[in-house]
Amino acid sequence: MVDEKLHVTQALLYLDGVSVSFDGYRAIRGLSIYIEPGEMRAIIGPNGAGKTTMMDIITGKTRPDEGEVLFDAGKYDLTKLDETAIAELGIGRKFQKPTVFESHTVADNILLALKGPRTAAASLFGWRNNVEREKIDEVLTTTGLLDHRDRPAGVISHGQKQWLEIGMLLAQDPAIMLVDEPVAGMTDAETEQTAALLKDINKSHSVIVVEHDMAFVRALDCKVTCLHEGSVLSEGSIDKVAGDERVIEVYLGR
Numbered sequence: 224m225v226d227e228k229l230h231v232t233q234a235l236l237y238l239d240g241v242s243v244s245f246d247g248y249r250a251i252r253g254l255s256i257y258i259e260p261g262e263m264r265a266i267i268g269p270n271g272a273g274k275t276t277m278m279d280i281i282t283g284k285t286r287p288d289e290g291e292v293l294f295d296a297g298k299y300d301l302t303k304l305d306e307t308a309i310a311e312l313g314i315g316r317k318f319q320k321p322t323v324f325e326s327h328t329v330a331d332n333i334l335l336a337l338k339g340p341r342t343a344a345a346s347l348f349g350w351r352n353n354v355e356r357e358k359i360d361e362v363l364t365t366t367g368l369l370d371h372r373d374r375p376a377g378v379i380s381h382g383q384k385q386w387l388e389i390g391m392l393l394a395q396d397p398a399i400m401l402v403d404e405p406v407a408g409m410t411d412a413e414t415e416q417t418a419a420l421l422k423d424i425n426k427s428h429s430v431i432v433v434e435h436d437m438a439f440v441r442a443l444d445c446k447v448t449c450l451h452e453g454s455v456l457s458e459g460s461i462d463k464v465a466g467d468e469r470v471i472e473v474y475l476g477r
């Protein structure tokens with residue numbers, strides 16, 4: 224049921240005054256972030272700034288002690304929903320380490336993601352309809368993996384595995400994709416391609432990217448939020464944030 228009191232914002236994702244403590248340590252402190260529909264946002268900040276914890280709060284893995292976490296113009300209070308319900312609302316997450324099914328082909332990995340976990344095993348042996356085939360090829364084209372569609376996912380490069388996992392997320396067509404450090408361990412060329420891929424995906428999906436690689440963040444060409452000690456230290460264009468003396472002191476100047 225939709226609570227009328229929640230209609231306080233047009234933001235796709237609205238975090239306001241969010242705090243959480245672990246064993247008395249306040250990992251997130253009065254964090255407020257608003258993501259507009261269709262937006263791409265890069266989140267940066269030093270180790271321990273709270274970036275992963277923020278993603279955990281959005282996806283329901285961690286419950287905040289206080290604050291509001293609303294989705295889709297205030298329609299849904301994410302603090303009241305579990306991880307499965309939040310995923311079903313269209314909030315998709317990609318963790319840092321790729322977790323593709325290595326013994327299955329690249330195409331079957333996308334098929335498994337399309338089907339969802341419940342019917343996945345059966346679907347691999349079942350009839351694959353044209354709609355699925357078209358969707359798989361569309362995702363593989365977007366992610367630059369069409370030439371690898373019939374190779375086992377275990378033999379493709381680290382960068383290609385990251386793109387495959389982004390593709391698996393894309394197959395589920397989430398309203399917003401949360402992507403955690405996608406270019407860690409990538410070559411410069413792969414990093415550039417990943418920025419282009421996420422910008423392409425952002426034409427039809429909102430995206431939040433956590434990343435340390437500043438060349439990559441610059442290439443994303445989007446609004447940047449720098450977290451520090453669990454709250455927003457600086458926010459705005461990459462030039463504004465990268466030129467902010469407080470950001471240089473705690474993060475960039477290291």
Ligand SMILES: Nc1ncnc2c1ncn2[C@@H]1O[C@H](COP(=O)(O)OP(=O)(O)OP(=O)(O)O)[C@@H](O)[C@H]1O
Nearest residue numbers: 245246249250268269270271272273274275276277
């Ligand atoms: N489940 C947990 N139990 C106890 N402490 C935690 C837990 N999760 C996070 N923390 C602490 O909360 C703080 C924020 O951690 P978090 O992982 O969110 O930072 P981060 O910005 O993602 O850092 P990194 O860039 O290293 O991934 C850290 O001090 C961390 O040790």
